[in-house]
Amino acid sequence: MAVAERLRDAFLAALVAAVLALPLIGFETIDTGGPLGIKTRFDYIAYSAIAVFFGRLGMRIAFDWRRRSREKSMQDEAATADRKELLSDLGRKADKWLMPALIAFAVILPMMPFASRTVVDLATVVLIYVMLGWGLNIVVGLAGLLDLGYVAFYAVGAYTYALLSMHFGFGFWSSLPLAGLLAATFGVILGFPVLRLRGDYLAIVTLGFGEIIRVILLNWQSVTGGPAGISGIQRPSFFGFPFSADPPEGTTAFHQLFDLEFASIHRIIFLYYVILALALVTNIFTMRIRKLPVGRAWEALREDEIACTALGINPTNTKLTAFAIGAMFGGFAGSFFATRQGFISPESFSFIESAVILAIVVLGGMGSQAGIVLAAAFLTLLPEVAREFALFRMLAFGAAMVLIMVWRPQGLLAHREPTMRLHPAGAKAGKGAP
């Protein structure tokens, strides 16, 4: 493109930006008690227009440059083929090599010299999202069902544990299976009527279900505590040995058991390992079930529902199992969340959480276990890094979601291929038939 044309294009973009910015940035409304007062800040419009001008210019130049380099490499047929091979290999290798590396790193993380309380805490949050991502991946990535209300199951798990421990004195480990079971039951209850619907209807109904759960949590004051939530949830103990400086009579505290100096970080590290274990269970479960008939049915259903029905797979039941199992892992993660926080309220289970979890699955490249880890780390750490610009962090988060999608619509580590195939991947025979 000619220089003049590029400048014109950038100028137009800047013009659009200026018009867009005019009412919302150019004028600021001020509360004066009566009618709203108005303050102008036209300089901000100029800044945003200039920023868009240069941004657009830079973007076009980058695009042109990329296209040119791609054209150059296109001429070399062999190089392209090699590159393609390399890329598809990368996805396959990532799950093979990246995962053990990530797991090893996760296991030794609390022992690293830089592992302060904040780092371990942050890693725990990342792992919660990894687990939720892996749970949702069963529904979205494997079975291909779009679930926009996954956070509802997370909430069910969290409130189950909170209520069981408050009213019936259940411990974390004994209520964990109950929370998972209850969340799965909710999954079945929701799934049974709606799973016959087509994809997008399913999305909106699950979204509505998430909202229903939240509204009920907000308004059923006598049980859930309403907007105030439930506080003072029992903290986890090391299989019956509490983490406290002065344990109640007759019990041994964790530090006494191992003859250590009391330190509050013990509990944090213990929580970290608990969620690591839970997440790994989810991962192993997913990897194994993909090879079982039901897992293969999920993937087949994702690819072609009509063919599946013709082959005698019951789509409703198959989808229902995916939904229930995904919900169960959401429930586990919810229980863990409740015991870690010690306090839960409906605020933690808003739609934005569902959106973040879904974004993790999609950004990770649906179906790729390692990709989900990367996406979860990215999406949870990004707001943390941007914490200094507290106001702008969600803005950056939204923009990042758009940009990543535009840049790599297939996700960070895309590799969507059946777990089982007739001819092993990479073998010459399997190449022709996709």
Added chain:
Amino acid sequence: MEYFLQQLINGLTLGAVYALIAIGYTMVYGIIGMINFAHGEIYMIGAFIAVITFSILGIVGITWIPLALLIVLIVSMLITGLYGWTVERIAYRPLRGSFRLAPLISAIGMSIFLQNYVQIAQGAKIKPLQPMIRGGVELMKGETFSVTLSYLQIIIMMMTLLLMLGFSYLISATPLGRAQRACEQDRTMAALLGVNTDRTISLTFVLGAVLAAVAGVMVSLYYGVVDFYIGFLAGLKAFTAAVLGGIGSLPGAMLGGLLIGLIEAFWSAYFSIEYKDVAVFVILVVVLIFRPTGLLGRPEVEKV
């Protein structure tokens, strides 16, 4: 009886607003098969522009209500339309042709972005708007309760009716409408036959945004308060309305919007106001179980 009539009026007003927003969802879904998740935010931006323009007009001294309303409508429709165009250009056009979930994630990102953008630019506090159009017609006088139809409610309903009629004409009888319907049926074929599909899709987004802007102006007048979070729930309900009526169908969106408005008004009046959103979704689920394509949707025949 009086109470019932009053709720009917309130429900219809609310439903008119939902219907206006729902059209944006249903058109975009019909033409490119994606849920434009940021549409609720577009509506919120329309409402904000309305509040800001009203405030500016008040300071400048244009207080003759018909003129002020006209200026606000035009400004809000124009700029909100441009927002709709920009959102499509940035977040959806590059993703055309990629797999189904990509534009949805991009739309959710856009929705988060717009919400926070408005929050940063205008503050998180509720923006009040002085009531401008007061008074109404007393339709029926009961012993304890009288039914009133406020002028504002009349304006909202008339406006919606006019827009709907204009819109139906646009879709059924103009070149743009023809191009839209062609794109809806088969985009590749339409492009081969000389329809500028990119432009048609852009215009669809602009039209949806313009209608959402009208809804935003009306709501800011009707409730008198606006904040950066109104887009989420309104968008969700409008989308529910579109699905209820049968997504992709314009009369369906109108019908669905009215139904959702009525359900909400009656549920809040006779049962509990806290659970009105639950009622809306439960009814959606029930309708979808018995009519999986919505009330007026055509059943989709899947061919192998």
